[in-house]
Amino acid sequence: SSSSSKAAKSGAYSFKDNKDGTATVSSTLSGTIDELDFLLTAGKDEESYMKNGTSTWKEGDPINSRKMTYQEFGLPNVKPSTSDDKPTEKLTLESFTFAVESKTNMDTFMYGCGLNVEYKSPADTEYWLHKDDPDSNKGYWYNEHGLDEDGNPEKGIEDLEIEVGTGTTLEDAGKWIEVEWPVPDAIRDYTLSKPTDAISFQYWYGANKEDGYEEVKSCTLKSATCTYTYEKTIPYNFTDSISCNEKLTQGDKTTNSVNVKYSKGTNNEGIPRAIKFTVESPSEIKKLVFGVGTSDTASTEQFTQQQAAILNAGKKQEIMWILPDSVAADAKYGSVYFGYYYGADSKDKEVSSVTLSDITVYYEDLPEETTTTTTTTTTTTTTTTTTTPAPLNANWGDTNCSGGVDVSDAVLLAKYLNADVTGTLTDQGRTNANVVSGELDGEDLSAILMMIAKIITPDQCPLDRLPTV
Numbered sequence: 001s002s003s004s005s006k007a008a009k010s011g012a013y014s015f016k017d018n019k020d021g022t023a024t025v026s027s028t029l030s031g032t033i034d035e036l037d038f039l040l041t042a043g044k045d046e047e048s049y050m051k052n053g054t055s056t057w058k059e060g061d062p063i064n065s066r067k068m069t070y071q072e073f074g075l076p077n078v079k080p081s082t083s084d085d086k087p088t089e090k091l092t093l094e095s096f097t098f099a100v101e102s103k104t105n106m107d108t109f110m111y112g113c114g115l116n117v118e119y120k121s122p123a124d125t126e127y128w129l130h131k132d133d134p135d136s137n138k139g140y141w142y143n144e145h146g147l148d149e150d151g152n153p154e155k156g157i158e159d160l161e162i163e164v165g166t167g168t169t170l171e172d173a174g175k176w177i178e179v180e181w182p183v184p185d186a187i188r189d190y191t192l193s194k195p196t197d198a199i200s201f202q203y204w205y206g207a208n209k210e211d212g213y214e215e216v217k218s219c220t221l222k223s224a225t226c227t228y229t230y231e232k233t234i235p236y237n238f239t240d241s242i243s244c245n246e247k248l249t250q251g252d253k254t255t256n257s258v259n260v261k262y263s264k265g266t267n268n269e270g271i272p273r274a275i276k277f278t279v280e281s282p283s284e285i286k287k288l289v290f291g292v293g294t295s296d297t298a299s300t301e302q303f304t305q306q307q308a309a310i311l312n313a314g315k316k317q318e319i320m321w322i323l324p325d326s327v328a329a330d331a332k333y334g335s336v337y338f339g340y341y342y343g344a345d346s347k348d349k350e351v352s353s354v355t356l357s358d359i360t361v362y363y364e365d366l367p368e369e370t371t372t373t374t375t376t377t378t379t380t381t382t383t384t385t386t387t388t389p390a391p392l393n394a395n396w397g398d399t400n401c402s403g404g405v406d407v408s409d410a411v412l413l414a415k416y417l418n419a420d421v422t423g424t425l426t427d428q429g430r431t432n433a434n435v436v437s438g439e440l441d442g443e444d445l446s447a448i449l450m451m452i453a454k455i456i457t458p459d460q461c462p463l464d465r466l467p468t469v
Contacts, residue, residue, distance in 0.1 A: 004185055005183055005184050005188075007094040007095040008092075008227075008229050009311075010029065010030045010227045010311040011028060011310040011317055012026075012028040012229075013028065013276070013318065013320035015274075015320070017236065018236075021236065022234065023233070023274075024234075025232055026231035027230055028228070029310065030225050030308060030311055031074040031228070032223065032224070032226075033073060036066070036068075036222055039218055040203035041062035042204060042215065042218065043064065044061075044062045053426065064204070065201060066221050067419050069418065070199075073225075074306075074308070075228055078090060078193070088232060089231065090230075090231050091228055092193075092228060092231070093183050094228055095181060095182040096180070096181045096183075096225065097180045097225040098111075098223075099178050099222040099223045102175050103219075105174055106174060107172060107213070108206060109169070109177055109206050111167060112146060113165075114143035114144065114200040115183075115192075116141060116192040117141065117191055117192060122160070122162045124140065124141065124142065124190070125141070126138040126140075128160055129154075129157070137427065142164075144166060144167045144202075145157055146204060162187065163184075163186050196418055196419055198419035199226065201224065234322065235271070236273060236274075236362055238267065238365070239361070239363070240262075240265040240266060240267050241266075241360050242265040242359040244356045244359060246260075248356060250341060250342055250353070256339055258337070259335040260335055260336050262332070262335060263331075268331045268332065268363075269331075270366055271331065272294065272323060272362070272363055273364050274320060274361075275320075275360070276319065276360040276362075277292065277318070277319045277359055278316070278318050278319075278358050278360075279313075279316070279318075279356055279357070281317075281343065281351055283351055284313075285314065285315075286345055286346045288310045288317060288340075289341040290310075290319065291339035292338055293337035293339075294329045294337065295330040295333070295335055296328055297328045304327050306321070307341070338356050338359075393428065393431065394432055394434075395458075396461040397432060397452075397461075398429075399412045399416075399425065399448065401432065409448055409452075413425075413440075435451070435463060450466075455467070
């Protein structure tokens with residue numbers, strides 16, 4: 001089974017006033033992918049479709065796994081820290097839940113999970129297990145590895161620095177199976193959580209004892225949930241409370257949500273940075289799906305909204321929403337929004353209504369109005385461009401290592417960034433594709449397209465940033 005885990009529970013939050021004009025806030029929420037309906041076929045893994053280092057798998061081919069990106073789960077995009085200072089925000093992957101349906105009873109059900117991790121880190125099982133294979137381009141990936149028929153681990157597993165999960169086996173699982181996979185403590189510090197990074201759910205084996213333990217070849221992955229903790233240091237000076245006592249009924253757009261004016265509180269003379277909602281229910285809620293939002297003067301729609309879920313919310317749940325930096329919440333004239341989209345108890349019976357009892361807003365003081373005298377001087381600026389020395393073996397833009405740069409290089413990188421199983425890169429390919437200094441991302445893809453269009457040339461690379469066209 002999986003290793004131990006100290007995963008935070010969905011719905012947990014913390015707020016710490018740092019007494020220096022800032023507060024550190026964390027919120028553990030869940031993002032869901034519903035209506036997946038993806039057929040999983042045991043015995044057909046990604047490896048069986050690899051040919052000359054490239055995957056030949058295409059949509060519709062039988063496969064035992066489904067990769068899901070964090071973008072699909074709706075996780076926030078946390079930008080990496082650009083300095084040596086402690087980062088002001090971070091995202092931690094806590095746990096995943098998966099719902100699987102089978103046409104026949106599963107008296108034995110075996111599954112495993114894998115996910116993106118830092119390259120060559122102790123958690124990068126696929127790099128370390130294949131590093132001596134000259135044809136391998138594996139890496140950035142942690143996989144659980146099952147034991148053989150004699151109960152022994154795969155060759156090389158025991159040489160790894162971390163304890164590797166051996167998958168999970170359930171007995172008498174039935175036709176509808178819900179499983180939770182907490183991220184193991186051994187790999188927590190190495191997981192990657194960019195929008196293009198992914199988790200993989202793998203169906204290893206299933207059997208039905210009524211048919212003499214005949215193997216169940218396939219099952220359907222119905223839905224998946226990712227529970228994550230978002231932590232951020234926000235500007236903070238004071239708190240205001242708004243009493244609501246609003247009853248919200250799911251299913252009806254006229255009654256399932258409410259907009260509450262910031263001015264209903266006692267002091268809205270500030271900039272909202274975080275908002276806490278207190279929701280009460282007449283019965284225990286196993287899964288609570290909701291929306292939060294605010295008037296936003298920075299948005300063309302004048303409103304910003306986010307949807308999330310909390311698992312095992314119980315009868316009373318406090319929900320902490322940390323506002324994105326891009327939001328300019330309008331506390332003076334605007335309102336805060338809460339929507340009750342779905343709630344069901346442990347028996348999957350819908351909980352028709354909940355009560356939004358109160359809202360707490362965490363404010364930053366408004367900037368002091370100052371009078372300034374402007375003196376205009378003319379200066380001549382000399383721009384110096386510094387470049388990082390290129391690795392000696394970099395052939396910039398040549399993602400597929402074909403010897404030249406064309407559209408196929410951009411296509412391969414796009415597939416890789418979108419966690420497509422056919423988008424695998426070699427170490428050399430990653431080096432070649434990293435045209436803009438930093439992590440591989442959409443800027444590198446844009447730069448390669450600029451190379452194809454002759455806007456930039458290889459001798460200008462690597463770039464510190466994309467040129468303005």
